[in-house]
Amino acid sequence: MKKIMFALLAVVLVVVIGIAALLALVDPNQFKPLIAEQVKKNTGRELVISGDIGWRFFPSIGFDIGKTEFRNPAGFAEPNLVQFDSAELSVSVMPLFSQHLEIGNVSLKGGHVFIQTLVSGTSNLDGLGKPAAAGEAATSEPAASEEAVTSEETVPAVDQSQPSKPWSISLEGVEIVDASATVQDDKAGTKSEVEKLNFTLSRFAPGEWATAKFDVAGNSGELGFTANGETELLIAEALDSAELKSLALTASAKDKVNDIQSVSLTLDQFSLGEWSNVTFALQGEVPDLAFDTEGTMRLNIDKAIEHVLVEQLSVTSALKGATLPRPEMTIKLAANATYSLPQSLATFSNMETQVDELALTGSGSFKSAEVPVIRFDLASDAIDVDAFLGTGSSTDTANDGAQGEAGGEGAGTTQSPADKNREPDLSALKTVDLAGKVKVGQLKASNAKLQDVAIDIAIADGVLNLKQLDAKLYSGAIQTKATIDANSELPRYSVSKLIRGVQVQPLLIDVAGNDVLAGTGDITVKLSGNGLAEARIRENAAGTIDINFADGAIYGVNVPEMIREARATLKGQKAEYVKEEKKTDFSAMKATFNIGKGVASTNNLDIDSPLLRIAGNGSTNLVSEAIDFTISTSVVATSKGQGGKDVDEVADLTVPIDVKGNWEQPSFALNIAQLLKQNNELEKKAQKEVERGLEKLLGDKAEDENIKKAADKLLKGLFN
Structure with missing residues (x-):
């Protein structure tokens, strides 16, 4: 030892x-x-x-x-x-x-x-890792060695019976x-x-x-x-x-300009092919927007590192800032997702998105490319755009505008000339390839109420194509197609709209805040032009608008009452006042408006009723909103007119009415000059008929001065 x-x-x-x-x-x-x-x-x-x-x-x-x-x-x-x-x-x-x-x-x-x-x-x-010249020369030595070891005499036998320990x-x-x-x-x-x-x-x-x-x-x-x-x-x-x-x-x-105050990520475990539980949070500010986001998900990356799977993704984000439609908003997203690395393609399923009270469900995909490719199919039970944007009814908006004008210059909401000529920025249309469909059960926008809305839209190569916008509204239906091409200096657009069986008055009340027209309406719109600024649309739009209304009324004017007033005027009398609603009933109203060079004009306005026939022509300036129409009204039947007053005695009279003013305040007035001219023509015609009748009845005695004076007196009594 x-x-x-x-x-x-x-x-x-x-x-x-x-x-x-x-x-x-x-x-x-x-x-x-x-x-x-x-x-x-x-x-x-x-x-x-x-x-x-x-x-x-x-x-x-x-x-x-x-x-x-x-x-x-x-x-x-x-x-x-x-x-x-x-x-x-x-x-x-x-x-x-x-x-x-x-x-x-x-x-x-x-x-x-x-x-x-x-x-x-x-x-x-550069140059690192390249062998030196001497090193290159040295590489010939292993070749010689390799040749040497091919000889069985110089290579010792290797015992492989015992595997070497790793x-x-x-x-x-x-x-x-x-x-x-x-x-x-x-x-x-x-x-x-x-x-x-x-x-x-x-x-x-x-x-x-x-x-x-x-x-x-x-x-x-x-x-x-x-x-x-x-x-x-x-x-x-x-x-x-x-x-x-x-x-x-x-x-x-x-x-x-950016302050990402905190980003946090936690993960319970991670290995390829296994599910991981992930939580994350993000808080900070960018220009005019503050955000506080947090979320959870389950994550799985396959062993080939080709596909990323996400389940039960849940994200909530509280936003504040001037760039938002509202001062404060809450956005929630729940979905399952997959991402294919070879295809650079993310797909989303069982997607539920909520932006405050707006909710959407559906699916979608995103492909990363030089021009990203986006596809979606979304649906919502109800969307109230006005409530979301904080815009009230059209009546409230009109009142606000009136108060602004009363309050002094700049207090209202009238657009400045620069705003009216400012084109929207459509550069985003050239940076994305997008196509998708949206269905909404109940939609409210600009105070108009629509049901069963179906939208099919696509964006590619700088062109927006609204393939379909179908909806039910006010007991009728609307079908719309449109394109916007942003590839020229001024964007080009075309719109095709077909409205069938719509109750016009409730639509006008909700959208425009007035009830000037009632009835069941069919409207066909075909317009195109260059430039999307408000001023350019008014100046450059070209096309036609066809209207065909049935069983309605024009409010604000009582044509039968104006006929009685015309009759009294011809007699030099004052019409008897009867308290009546200022409206004119019609069984049909048709017109074709031609749009071009800032003017909408028609020469075939036709309004029919059992009592009246109304024809009209004229134009309105789309820029100044001035109105200049002439309407000719004739009594074509013997019956009691509106208000129960007899108009039999004016059955052969055509009453000319001038419509002037502007879109907000149209005015209606008799055209006295044309009315008197018409009266003189009728009087001359009647006098000739009387003379012809007297000749047949009295023969040579019809030339008697006393008989002529008596006939004259009778005619003046009829027309005065």
Whole structure:
């Protein structure tokens, strides 16, 4: 036993003496010129080791190295590609005999990396990794060796009966302190910096869980950012897979206009092919918008890393800002989703979106491309656009406008000339390929109430195509198609609208705030033009509007009453006043309006009723909204007129009525000049008929002056 102890002491003594001799006789710093020479030979770059190199023998073999710099070629903004203040590395010797590589703590302090691309496109990474000429010459040696070992005489037999034991590896830890990096691209005009990076990894070995932590701060252009995180990491023993658990990340970012105050992400566990539970939150401000978003989801990435699956995605975002339709809004989203990495395609199913009281359900997809491709199919039970935008009824709006005018200049909501000539920004139509359908059970917009709304819309190559907008409204139906082409200097548009069986009066009351017209209406609209600014639409729109109304009334004017007034005027009398509603009933009203050069005109206005026939022509100026129409009204039947007054005696009379004023305040008045002219023509015609009758009745006596005077007196009594 004593011999064994003495032998062990001898071995220890030899090792100690050997280490002492190594420390005394071999200075590792004497190898610095050799190391620098080899680096220069293989990379063409200089390696400057200004710090000391020191041995380490306990508890493992290793070395420490002081300040070291790896130079850049001339012409770059910083002298060094890589530099560090100090580094440490060690390896345990005894485990090597068991084919286990046990690395001690790896430490790097004050490390800095600088990468630059010049305006010419040259980078300080160019040339690295290329073998030197000497190295290329050396490559011929293995070929000779390979040829040599083909001889059976020189190759010893390998015993494969005993499989070799695989190597294992472990790492005591990694520590990176105060590291930094700069990536500068002069060609693109960008610069990003990691000002501080700290990273630690606890003891690490395949098949064992390790803890990793980091914190980083830096900037990208004017955007400054910070981030820190912690997770547990497991590398499989076969080194073919990895797992994470208890992942927690936080970050922030800020520049002159954006302030992302906090971003957080937590994940319970992650491994390919398995489901993970994820929570996230985002809070901050961008120009005119503050947001506070949080959400949860289940995440799965397949082992081939080709598909990302998301289940039970739930996101809630509280928004505040001037860019919103409301000062404050809450948006909620729930959906399942998949993302195909090979196709760059995200699809959404079971999607439920809620923006305050507006709710939509459906599905959709998004394909990432130079022009993103979006598809959707959405539905909603009810959408009240007016309530959502905070716009009241048309009556309230009109009253508000009137109060504004009364309150003084600028108090109303009238658009300025600049606003009326401002074209909408349609540049977004050129940046997306979009197509989809929307169905709404009940829709209210601009105070109009629609049901069973179906919309089919597409946007591609700068053209918006409203393929379908069908809806039921006011006991009738509407069908609309439209296109907007944004590829010219002024956008071109065309609209085709077909309205059938609509109750006109309730529609006008809701939309325009007036009840001037009632009846069941059919309207066909075909318009096109250049420019979508309000002023240009009025000036440039061209096309036709056909109207065909039945069983209705025109409110604000009582034509039979005006006929009685006309009759009294012809007699030089005052019409008897009867309290009657100011309306004119009709059984049919038809007209075709031709639109062009800022004017809408018609020459075939026709209004029919059992009592009256009304024909009209004229125009309205779409820019000034002035009205200039002439309406001719005739009594065509013998009956009691509106209000119970007999109009038999004017059955042959046509009453001309002038419609003047503007859209807001039309005025109706008798055209006295035409009426008197018509009266004179009737009187002359009647006088000729009387003379012809007297000749037949009295013969030559009809020329008697007394008889002529009597006939004259009778005619004047009829027309006065």
